[in-house]
Amino acid sequence: MSKFLRFVSILLLLLPVSAVMAQHEFGNSRISGDFGFNGMYYIPDSLIGAKEVDSKVRANAFINLLYSNGGFSAGMRYEFYMFPLIDFEKIDYKGQGIKYFFADYKNKFIQVTAGTFYEQFGNGLALRAYEDRQLGIDNSLMGARVKVTPYKGIILKGVWGIERLNFEEMVGRKDHVRGLDAEIILGEIIPSMQEKSFMANIGASFVSKFEPSDNDVYVTLHPDVDSLSATGTIPSSNIPKNVALWATRLSFGYKGFRLDGEFAQKMNDPNSTNRYIYKNGNALFLSATYSMKGFGIAASFIRADNMEFRSQRLAFKESRLMINNIPAINRQYSYQLIGDYSYASQANGQIGAQLQVNYQIPKKSKVGGKYGTDITFNYSRFHNIDKQPVAEALENGTMSGTDGYTSSFFKFGPELLYQDIGIEISRRFTKHWKLILAYNHISYNIAQLQGHPGFMRGHLVAADLQYKINNKHALRLEAQHLYTKDDKGSWLYAMLEYSISPHWFFSVGDQWNYGNENPTMRLHYYNVAAAYVWKTTRIALNFGKTKEGILCIGGVCRAVPASYGVGLSITTSF
Numbered sequence: 001m002s003k004f005l006r007f008v009s010i011l012l013l014l015l016p017v018s019a020v021m022a023q024h025e026f027g028n029s030r031i032s033g034d035f036g037f038n039g040m041y042y043i044p045d046s047l048i049g050a051k052e053v054d055s056k057v058r059a060n061a062f063i064n065l066l067y068s069n070g071g072f073s074a075g076m077r078y079e080f081y082m083f084p085l086i087d088f089e090k091i092d093y094k095g096q097g098i099k100y101f102f103a104d105y106k107n108k109f110i111q112v113t114a115g116t117f118y119e120q121f122g123n124g125l126a127l128r129a130y131e132d133r134q135l136g137i138d139n140s141l142m143g144a145r146v147k148v149t150p151y152k153g154i155i156l157k158g159v160w161g162i163e164r165l166n167f168e169e170m171v172g173r174k175d176h177v178r179g180l181d182a183e184i185i186l187g188e189i190i191p192s193m194q195e196k197s198f199m200a201n202i203g204a205s206f207v208s209k210f211e212p213s214d215n216d217v218y219v220t221l222h223p224d225v226d227s228l229s230a231t232g233t234i235p236s237s238n239i240p241k242n243v244a245l246w247a248t249r250l251s252f253g254y255k256g257f258r259l260d261g262e263f264a265q266k267m268n269d270p271n272s273t274n275r276y277i278y279k280n281g282n283a284l285f286l287s288a289t290y291s292m293k294g295f296g297i298a299a300s301f302i303r304a305d306n307m308e309f310r311s312q313r314l315a316f317k318e319s320r321l322m323i324n325n326i327p328a329i330n331r332q333y334s335y336q337l338i339g340d341y342s343y344a345s346q347a348n349g350q351i352g353a354q355l356q357v358n359y360q361i362p363k364k365s366k367v368g369g370k371y372g373t374d375i376t377f378n379y380s381r382f383h384n385i386d387k388q389p390v391a392e393a394l395e396n397g398t399m400s401g402t403d404g405y406t407s408s409f410f411k412f413g414p415e416l417l418y419q420d421i422g423i424e425i426s427r428r429f430t431k432h433w434k435l436i437l438a439y440n441h442i443s444y445n446i447a448q449l450q451g452h453p454g455f456m457r458g459h460l461v462a463a464d465l466q467y468k469i470n471n472k473h474a475l476r477l478e479a480q481h482l483y484t485k486d487d488k489g490s491w492l493y494a495m496l497e498y499s500i501s502p503h504w505f506f507s508v509g510d511q512w513n514y515g516n517e518n519p520t521m522r523l524h525y526y527n528v529a530a531a532y533v534w535k536t537t538r539i540a541l542n543f544g545k546t547k548e549g550i551l552c553i554g555g556v557c558r559a560v561p562a563s564y565g566v567g568l569s570i571t572t573s574f
Contacts, residue, residue, distance in 0.1 A: 033065040034573040042565040049562040076101040095167025111147040121181040124325035125264035126205035126247040153188030157181040163311040179207040199253040213239035243269040260287040271313035277404030281306035296358040300329035303351040328555020330380040337482040341444040342552035343418040352382030371428040378422045384413035419443040436464040458484030490515025505531040537572040
């Protein structure tokens, strides 16, 4: 613990020095950066499942430094997770060191990066190396990237690197990722298209991963794919060392209309998440939008089949070593009570669609009122895909070592994974008062999406009332009710927030599981918080309880254990 406290003290002392350095520019040179600290003092609570932890005080901390001079830039990030928050320790995100560093040079023709970098091809179906600090995800690549623009509107990229695996050393690792991407922006090549309100982009990607296959693999087929269950050994000679994935994409727009699509195909990739089958994978993403004054409509479709693509075939935990990403197309919510029922994108088998309609009742009308009224309707539904075992799988009693199954491309599977029917109405009554009302009916397959028995069907009603007292002071009251007879039963939530712009924010909230079948588990999860903002620095303090559940951002989720205690968060940039 003493090392941890010394580290935090040193960083906090260095911040003012770094800020002073950053305020000075030497010619064209500039130094900048940011710092983050998120700590918590844990208190055990047996009722909510908050366990005693070895080190009661834990924290995640980092500092970024960036140097730039004209077209050249270099940077590094030091991370300290030796005593991480317990939910990060649960996903093995523990360690310290400089895990992000790079040097980059760019001009109008070329950009070259050496070191650690993030990159995404298209919608991410082929490659998405990114960071989400809240989820504990860092799929950065350490290697090299080259980006060339040989002609205005033509962009070529090439990447090679080893994917980060938390704080594990990369020395000695033999797996690596290679990729090429090309994009043509026709509007830049043919300026007259933009003048006529047309836009069109086309692109293509190729990504390959290499991993030695020196050892035979002993396989146990889990009975979660179908009724077949068996064990066996797959010889190393039958496991491909190189696995390739290609994708093509198109974007087209005219005035208020836009259409986006991407199709990806993955070669046979036997691994631990698909039970070592040799079936090719594929994914299709489609999105269409149309908007005009006061009206907008968006529709999306996605299908993914055997598309988990990881740097190591034995990796299976959450998003560890994921090379690509299958996006979630359902509407994302910030409602506390349905946070545990957020949809996690299923790369190895999902098909679904989403529709959203936005309409504004005109301002100064009898129904719309002085400021107008915004109405949003949303519908999304996702199923598993239809899977029919191949003849060899039926003969062997296992899919492992075979092509696995066949699947009709546009046929929905028999099992519902997730459905959301929602409507939201937002109206400003005066300069001081604004109200948002929402209703959602959620169907959520707990067994398939979280891995433990259950299916939840529930109704959420939410209200968000905002009162602007004056130019500096404001109040916000948020109330939610989730009614369900499934899982842990019904919940109530209320939160009152008071802000003094631009510096102070205060809130108090509570979640009450009043509908739990077990009277002793009808618990309150309260939270009290305060935050102070000064220029680019934010300091926040909170005290309360967090229920066990999942945290999802953009269809990527991780488990969150129950916790109780005092939290401190500091972020600043300089």
